[in-house]
Amino acid sequence: MDAELTRGYSVPCExxxxxxWGVSDSGQFYCRSCHNIIERVREFEETEVLSTSSRVTTLSRSSLKKNEKVLGKEWMVIEGFQFILTHQADALLSLGVCSQFKDDVLWNFWRRYLQKTQQAFTQNPINLGRVSADVDSDSALESVALTDVSMQSGPSPGPESELDLGASAGHSSDGGASSVWSGSMDTSGYLNPRFKRRHHLMTMPxxxxxxxxxxxxxxxxxxLADLLRFVFERHIPYLHIxxxxxxxxxxFGRDAHIxxxxxxxxxxxxxxEAMKLARVMELPTFPPISEECLLHPALLSLRYLTEANLPDELHHWVCKVMAQSGLAEESVLTFDHASKAQRNSPIGYDLQACALIIVSMKLLFRLNDHEEWIFSEQAEDHNFADMESPGLFSLTWWYEAMLRALDKAKKREEQHTASQIWKSSKALVFRKKDRTVSLKRRRVVEHLQNTFRKLSGPSPxxxxxxxxxxxxxxxxxxxxDGPSFHQTKLDHVMKTKCDAHVTANEKYWHPVLRQCSKRVCKDxxxxxxxTLPRMYVWLLGLFxxxxxxxxxxxxxxxLKVERRFVKCWRRNRQ
Structure with missing residues (x-):
């Protein structure tokens, strides 16, 4: 194909x-031997559609600069983010998320975000194309009134359609951002840190x-932990999208940094970021987290008890700690960006469920590097004496099984990380003067990869x-990954008192529960x-x-769960 395009041009490479000679996808001539790029390009005319031959001409440097911007249609940064959201939503649908997630919820959230930030769907949009940007600083790179309508109704931009901004879009075609070399029209607004923070412009996170x-x-x-893990495993597009x-x-150019x-x-x-977006969009109250919801700690803790290979009987004590701490109420569990408590400490449902399990284990086994091993010895003596029963839960046996499984899982993750391709398949050109060098390096890399592939054969x-x-x-x-401990019993860590089952462990230790101000103190x-017991630290590492x-x-x-649990426990004793 290149021979036909370069026919009649026999000038030696300088x-x-x-x-x-060869012709790149952009129509530029390059030397196959040394990959030198010259100013000769292939030009298409409208009459070429009716012709069977291709005409090759030589363009001057001035004409190259004129046609350099003709690399595609005029597009805006939010169109790129809408394309990304479309692919992420499709990936979540393929993972089994309900169908109304994409069309009825996510796109209404997207439209609401664009309206509240005055980027689209408003009669007074902001003009991102005329914002002055500090192009020399690398640190800078990083409406119609909306009533409280239901998130389940109303028009929304189609998942596969382009975002029709039209006259409501905040951009200008007069070259207001001509000083910024980029592919999009409004990159300059995203390069201004102050403007970006004030208008809550979109980012990849x-x-x-x-x-x-x-x-x-x-x-x-x-x-949220599942979402990030699916991103890491490439089930949800995010890296090099x-x-x-x-x-x-x-x-290309500066919008590549975005x-x-x-x-x-x-x-x-x-x-x-989710809490900030909810405040910016002024979202109404979220649907309540009831006991039937999978995000409720009573159901979510069952999942992590199964994952951590802990006894099923432990779930009874998790529910007791949950009720004693007041974490079973819908008002506490339902996401609310206007709540002062959640504003200071955003709710993490998976973290909360695992914390309830850890507090329950401290309640039963104390986990002070001494008491739990005494209970474990009692369980082992009982299990050796009665081999036919399901057996008592031995913390020693469980710890050894979990330690082996945890080491295997970490090695699997390291192998998965090493096998991933962490470099982009497309060459991103950040600076105009580096364009030729970047394209040449990419062409050399592709040439070497093809050569090694031919020599070694296709790699699986x-x-x-x-x-x-x-x-x-x-x-x-x-x-x-090991034997199951789900059916083991907890009889050795409980005793009967006043016709009720209570924990054999009568003491409960906890660190200092005084809460510091996040503005003054950090972690x-x-x-x-x-100073913490090693078993407790290991348990933190597991979850x-x-x-x-x-x-x-x-x-x-x-600590959050313990503050609520100890406070309610002292109140009940009084």
Missing amino acids: RCSAVD KTLALCYLALLWVREGIT HDVFPEEITL FRVESIPSYRRVQE DPPRSKPSSFIFRWGEGEDS HYAEVEA SFLLRVKPSAMHEEV
Whole structure:
């Protein structure tokens, strides 16, 4: 194909003197030997559609600059974010999310966000194309009145259709951002940090936050930890999503910094962004989290008890701690951005369920590096004496089984991380003067990859894991991670008192529960970690691995539950 396009051009290359020319996708001539790019390009005319031959001409440097911007249709940054949200919503639908999640909830949230930030669907839009941007600073890169209508009704932009901004869009075609070399029309507004914060402009982490809010609205069982894990496993598009951008959205220059992501945001970051978006959109009260909802701690704790291979009887004590702490009430569990308590401490349903399990284990076994091992010895003596019964729960046996399974899971995750392709398949050109060099490097890399592929043969693609809410598999079988402890009993850690079953452990230890101001103090886990019992620290690490959060975040959630639990317990004793 290149031979036909370069027919009649036999000028030697200025760099290597070879006569071996090729034509790139953009129509530029380059040397196949040294990959040198010259100013000769292939030009198409309207009459070429009716012709069977291609005409090759030479363009001057001035004409190259004139046609340099003709790389696609005029597009805006929010169109790129809408494309990303469409793909993320489709991925969530393929994972089993209800059908009304995308059309009835997510797109209404998107429309509401655009209206509240005056970017579209309003008669007085902001003009992002005329905002002055500090293009030399790398640190800078990082309406119709809406009534309280139902989120289930009203027109919304179609999932597969383009965002029809028309006259309501805040952009100008007079070259207001001509000083910014980019593919979009309004990149300058996203390069101004002050303007970006004031108008709450969209970012890549906010796309996940918006999906999380929509999942909360429909009360799906996918938690925030699940959402981030599916992103890590590439079941939900996020990393290098610009690789699948349509041809109409030509990404280059400074707007490449907006859509290029090479890491996954943290749990806390997405949680805070979701709370900010809810306040910006002024969302009404979310549907209540009832006992039948999968996000309720009574049901969610069952899932993590199964995941952590703990006895089923422990769920009874989790529900007791939950009721004693007042965490079973709908008013406490329902997401509300206007609530002062949730504003200071956003609710994390998966963190809360795991914290209830840890508090329940402290209530039964104390977990002070001494008492739990005494209970474990009693359970082992009983199990050896009576081999036919389901047996008592031995913390020692459980710890050894979990330790082996945890090591295997971490190795699997390391192998999965190493097998992933973390570099983008498309070359992103950030600066105009580096365009030729970047395209040349990409062409050299592709040439070397094709050469090695021909020599070594096609390499098998790494097996892609199937999406699952569980990490471990317990029971008998070759593919199991260890024996199951679900049917074991907790009789050895309970006693009868006044015809009621109470814990044999009569004491409960806890760190200092005094709450610090977040504006003054930060996380104190690093300071107190050395003084905490090792079994408690290991348990924090186990659930932190399951949720992909830091142990300090898990410890802080345990303190939140303990503050409520101890306060209510003292009040009942009085």
